[in-house]
Amino acid sequence: MGVVSPGFHGRPRESSRRLPPGQYETHDFPVLSAGPTPRIDREDWEFTVTTETGDRHSWNWAELTSLPSESPTLDLHCVTKWSKFDTSWQGVSLDVLLTGVETAADFVMVSSYGGYTTNLPLEDLLDGQAWIAYGYEGDDIPPEHGGPARLLVPHLYFWKSAKWVHGMRLLTGDEPGFWESLGYHDYGDPWREQRYQGD
Ligand SMILES: Nc1nc2c(c(=O)[nH]1)N[C@H]1C(S)=C(S)[C@@H](COP(=O)(O)O)O[C@H]1N2
C-alpha cells in the first residue's frame, strides 16, 4: 500500500469515480431530441401501463402528482459522451406506479408523445432505480427536456430516459426501441461502455 495524500488525490479520484469510461463532465444541459418537441397540455396528459395480457393502468396529471413523490439528485450520462452531475428532480418512483400491476413480463417498451420508444428490462425500473419525473431544479421540466413528464433511469445511458413519456408496454420478450433498432446497445450500461451493438 502506498502513501496517499487525500488533499492531492481526493478530487481527481472523486470525479473519476463518478465519470464512466469515455465520458467528460459538462455543466450545460444539452438538449438531445430525435424530432420536434411535442407540446402536451397537463389536462390532456396521460400515462398508461399496458400489461402483456392487455390490462391497462392509467394516471392523469392530477393522479400522478398526488402520489408520493421523491426528490432524487442524479448523475446523467449521454452516449454522446457528456455527463452531468448532481441534477435534482421531483417525480414518482416506478415502484409506486407498478405496485398493483400484475405481470409476469421481463421487458418494457417505453413510449413517448411524438413516437419515440426505448426498451429495457423491467427489473431496471424497480427498486428505486427509475422515476416518472415532473419537476427539475425546483421548477417544471422545460418542454425541451421532456416536460410535462419524462422517465429517468440514470444508471443507463440517457437515451433510455424517455422524454414526454406517455406509456409503457410490459413484454414477455425483448424488442428494440428507436435507437436500439438503429444500432445502439440493447441495454446501455455506461459503466461497461455499452454504446453500440457488440460493445
Ligand atoms: N421522447 C424522446 N426522449 C428522449 C430522446 C428523444 O429524442 N425523444 N432523446 C434521448 C437522448 S439520446 C438523450 S441523451 C436524452 C436527452 O435529454 P435532454 O434533452 O433533456 O438532455 O433524452 C432521451 N430521451
Ligand SMILES: [Mo]
Ligand atoms: Mo443521448
